[in-house]
Amino acid sequence: MVSRKLLGSSVVAVTGLAAFSIVAILVVILGSIVAGGKDTLSWSFLTSAPTEGMTAGGVFPAIIGTMVLVLLMSIAGVPAGVITALYLSEYASQKSVLARGIRFAVNTLAGVPSIVFGLFGLGFFVQFVGTGMDRVLGGGGALQWAQPNILWASLTMALLTLPVVIVSVEEAIRNVPSDLRAASLALGATKWQTIWKIVLPNSMNGILTGGILAVSRGAGEVAPILFTGAAYFLPHLPGALSDQFMHLGYHVFIMSTQSTNVDATRGIQYATTLVLLLLTFVLNLSAILLRSRLRARAMA
Amino acid sequence: MLSESSHMQDGHIGITHADREGGAGLSAHPPDRGGTRFTAEGLRKRFRPVEFLTEKFVTIVAMTSLAAIVMIFVFVFREAIPLLFGKDSGGVAAVTRVEEEQETYGEEFLGEGNAEVDRNRTRSASAETAGSEGEATVRNLLSETWQPVSGEPKYGLLPLVVGSLKVTVIAVLLAAPLAILAALFTSSFAPRWAKEVLKPAIELLAGFPSVVIGFFALVTLATLMQDLFGFEYRLNALVGGVAMALAVIPIVYTVAEDALAAVPKFMKEASLALGATHWQTALFVTLPAATPGVFAAVLLGFGRAFGETMIVLMATGNAALLGWSLARPVRTMSATVGAEMAEVVFGDTHYHVLFLIGAVLFVFTFILNAVAEVYIRERLLRRFRGEGT
Numbered sequence: 001m002v003s004r005k006l007l008g009s010s011v012v013a014v015t016g017l018a019a020f021s022i023v024a025i026l027v028v029i030l031g032s033i034v035a036g037g038k039d040t041l042s043w044s045f046l047t048s049a050p051t052e053g054m055t056a057g058g059v060f061p062a063i064i065g066t067m068v069l070v071l072l073m074s075i076a077g078v079p080a081g082v083i084t085a086l087y088l089s090e091y092a093s094q095k096s097v098l099a100r101g102i103r104f105a106v107n108t109l110a111g112v113p114s115i116v117f118g119l120f121g122l123g124f125f126v127q128f129v130g131t132g133m134d135r136v137l138g139g140g141g142a143l144q145w146a147q148p149n150i151l152w153a154s155l156t157m158a159l160l161t162l163p164v165v166i167v168s169v170e171e172a173i174r175n176v177p178s179d180l181r182a183a184s185l186a187l188g189a190t191k192w193q194t195i196w197k198i199v200l201p202n203s204m205n206g207i208l209t210g211g212i213l214a215v216s217r218g219a220g221e222v223a224p225i226l227f228t229g230a231a232y233f234l235p236h237l238p239g240a241l242s243d244q245f246m247h248l249g250y251h252v253f254i255m256s257t258q259s260t261n262v263d264a265t266r267g268i269q270y271a272t273t274l275v276l277l278l279l280t281f282v283l284n285l286s287a288i289l290l291r292s293r294l295r296a297r298a299m300a
Numbered sequence: 301m302l303s304e305s306s307h308m309q310d311g312h313i314g315i316t317h318a319d320r321e322g323g324a325g326l327s328a329h330p331p332d333r334g335g336t337r338f339t340a341e342g343l344r345k346r347f348r349p350v351e352f353l354t355e356k357f358v359t360i361v362a363m364t365s366l367a368a369i370v371m372i373f374v375f376v377f378r379e380a381i382p383l384l385f386g387k388d389s390g391g392v393a394a395v396t397r398v399e400e401e402q403e404t405y406g407e408e409f410l411g412e413g414n415a416e417v418d419r420n421r422t423r424s425a426s427a428e429t430a431g432s433e434g435e436a437t438v439r440n441l442l443s444e445t446w447q448p449v450s451g452e453p454k455y456g457l458l459p460l461v462v463g464s465l466k467v468t469v470i471a472v473l474l475a476a477p478l479a480i481l482a483a484l485f486t487s488s489f490a491p492r493w494a495k496e497v498l499k500p501a502i503e504l505l506a507g508f509p510s511v512v513i514g515f516f517a518l519v520t521l522a523t524l525m526q527d528l529f530g531f532e533y534r535l536n537a538l539v540g541g542v543a544m545a546l547a548v549i550p551i552v553y554t555v556a557e558d559a560l561a562a563v564p565k566f567m568k569e570a571s572l573a574l575g576a577t578h579w580q581t582a583l584f585v586t587l588p589a590a591t592p593g594v595f596a597a598v599l600l601g602f603g604r605a606f607g608e609t610m611i612v613l614m615a616t617g618n619a620a621l622l623g624w625s626l627a628r629p630v631r632t633m634s635a636t637v638g639a640e641m642a643e644v645v646f647g648d649t650h651y652h653v654l655f656l657i658g659a660v661l662f663v664f665t666f667i668l669n670a671v672a673e674v675y676i677r678e679r680l681l682r683r684f685r686g687e688g689t
Contacts (some may be wrong), residue, residue, distance in 0.1 A: 008578070018485065023498065032519075083358050086362075087361070088362065102365055107366040111603060112666055118641070121377055162365055192350065219380065220507075222511045281507075
């Protein structure tokens with residue numbers, strides 16, 4: 001009896017230990033990055049460009065590049081994601097072959113390795129669409145679009161984050177009570193009026209959450225932009241869609257593996273990583289806050 | 301909610317004139333047996349151009365994901381296929397030599413940020429010619445050496461496949477037990493406060509950009525492990541595997557926890573009613589019932605680790621060595637694509653080989669995800685409905 005009790009508590013102890021070792025891992029990673037980066041991180045680090053051959057200065061262009069990337073990505077990806085979610089939950093019947101195909105495609109898309117998205121971006125956007133655009137717009141043989149740039153990187157990233165938006169929005173749409181839809185239809189509203197006035201406003205939380213989760217993912221992924229538009233160093237900020245851009249995650253990668261003096265720039269590397277982490281945390285946090293505010297308004 | 305819908309009512313939604321007419325038509329003329337007089341007008345669904353167009357528009361936009369998958373398939377394979385049919389895709393091309401060594405790569409390069417600028421690791425920029433003998437035949441692809449940039453390029457994929465498998469297996473072996481035990485703890489034993497700590501913590505870990513985990517592995521974990529085990533090489537398969545485990549834990553945990561939480565209450569209650577303790581129920585009822593879901597979790601973790609790029613690119617040392625040692629550097633398939641794609645010549649054999657690697661990654665993860673899906677959808681649900689396995 002005693003041994004059985006002992007066995008029982010040891011089972012609980014072992015599983016609990018496993019669970020809290022994950023928390024410990026998290027604390028260790030966070031702690032090491034905060035400890036390494038807090039001395040370098042300052043206001044001027046955030047607002048100045050790299051100087052002295054990237055061994056000093058800040059990460060301002062990388063922050064701007066990341067922001068422009070996620071902005072373009074959201075403009076392209078979020079509407080498409082919301083409309084797909086609308087189709088899946090409002091328009092398609094569950095038996096429809098097309099709807100099942102789309103659902104399958106969304107699941108598949110979510111599992112495609114990010115580096116394959118990068119290859120696709122290169123093969124499709126840069127090589128195929130870009131070359132086509134150059135031929136049509138015809139800039140006298142000069143390459144304008146058929147090379148990596150921020151537009152192609154954003155579109156690649158939009159595809160990568162599409163499933164995140166779709167899943168989040170669809171869940172929210174399904175949570176809209178069917179009574180509301182029925183009431184709206186019974187009052188004579190058409191399907192689209194019902195969607196526009198009832199379904200979408202009531203699933204705003206999900207749309208915002210999906211968008212913010214996508215932005216958080218898009219800010220952190222590096223593999224898809226390795227060869228679709230990210231640049232090591234640029235003297236100026238991206239000013240056109242056909243410009244390349246600097247990116248926080250790419251900056252971390254490049255500074256920690258390919259800089260001349262890796263050890264001398266440790267502080268910058270840590271601080272850049274810290275900025276990237278803070279950015280994703282702030283995004284996730286704002287998603288949660290926004291959601292709770294919207295909920296409070298819906299309750300009132 | 302109420303105020304909102306009443307607002308709707310006097311606002312924009314009202315019964316249109318056309319609808320009233322239609323309804324009136326129906327009651328005024330009861331259907332006779334011929335029915336030709338009003339079925340056409342009165343009973344038929346009214347054609348609304350706006351509704352029609354929005355529905356078509358929504359359907360077309362919804363096909364984006366479907367189109368994306370098809371195009372990823374087409375465009376990745378399109379660039380990989382010339383290899384397998386032996387078309388001459390090589391040609392004389394100047395290639396920047398890449399030295400694949402440990403973490404420190406060549407000099408930095410500051411310049412205009414256009415495509416011509418070689419953004420990456422150019423240590424010795426000796427131009428070489430990759431002649432027609434550099435064509436990757438199937439035999440070349442199956443060889444044991446990966447040496448894409450040399451007088452006689454060798455595109456043996458074997459070291460890369462073995463490298464990927466080594467890192468992935470280490471990662472899954474480390475992550476899966478930890479994550480499954482943690483999921484069991486959360487679903488069966490954890491008090492409320494523990495859940496409130498664990499769930500956000502795991503979500504936070506899942507939200508870590510992989511480049512952050514890669515950086516942590518490169519800077520902190522590698523040194524730590526070298527001090528512990530005395531590795532000859534600071535970056536190696538084991539460091540990469542441990543780092544990858546950090547990325548795999550949240551996935552396995554989330555999917556496994558979902559499966560465990562979905563086990564019907566009656567199963568647990570029956571077990572408890574028969575006198576089993578909580579831990580016996582957890583180990584011998586809940587966990588076995590959720591096995592298909594847990595298995596799917598492991599598969600998904602495997603797929604994620606196999607395709608993940610930045611972590612292995614930063615933490616494995618990136619030397620294409622074939623062998624069983626875990627303490628030596630490895631080069632995985634995804635890292636090879638990530639590291640070399642930026643400097644290959646378009647249309648070169650090397651370029652096509654990298655796309656072939658991408659195609660293999662795509663197909664492999666596709667299969668893993670499909671199998672995992674089947675396990676979750678079919679087996680798990682059937683078991684919970686009490687239909688056995």
